[in-house]
Amino acid sequence: MPVFFFGVMFADIETWKDYRPLDSVRNLHWGWKIPINLVLTIIILCWGSYQDEGMCLRNDDGNCEFWRYPTFDWYLPRPVVHYTAAVLLIFFALTSSWLQWVLGSAPFEFMGRISFSLYLLHELFTDGIMIDTYYYFIGQEVDANDALMYIFLIYTPVIILASWILTVIVDEPSKDWANELDVQSRLKRPSPRNKELTEEEVE
Secondary structure (H helix, E strand, C coil): CHHHHHHHHHHHHCCCCCCCCCHHHHCCCHHHHHHHHHHHHHHHHHHHCCCCCCECCCHHHCECHHHHCCCCCCCCCHHHHHHHHHHHHHHHHHHCHHHHHHHCCHHHHHHHHHHHHHHHHHHHHHHHHHHHHHHHHHHCCCCHHHHHHHHHHHHHHHHHHHHHHHHHHHHHHHHHHHHHHHHHHCCCCCCCCCCCCCHHHHC
């Protein structure tokens, strides 16, 4: 909820007509922007990946000394650091031209396109067949870390492909249908985007 609130807040201030506060950050000299972006990147990576209770990878790993420092001796709770990292990521994406270039690249645009379908599908794999496959590899005396790598290599393309197919045959047609239903249900329908204005409309 806090991330949604701050996302709406950033979207609102970006639409101000006369003054946009974030322009003061965008227009900074590169000598300032490089260290600021570096600090933001470090904070986002450290806090955004925090697993709580000092765990590194697994529950039985014990406390991971790395987390002692970014969380101030585990004083900061996980929701605080996660929400802060998420808000800083939004701020970073709005103010950094190179991050905008990365997010606007073809791979990220594709992942953004299928993201909703990916969100709906991924637990069908992670909570089922991927676990079964992991224990199959363990039963074949495959090292646990190697088993995880094999599962990642096997199922990541499958999940992405399934998400893309679901996007093409369900998600995008549903959006088009909902948009058309919305337009048709309006008392005053908007004119087509590519329609040239008549003299009366211009006046």
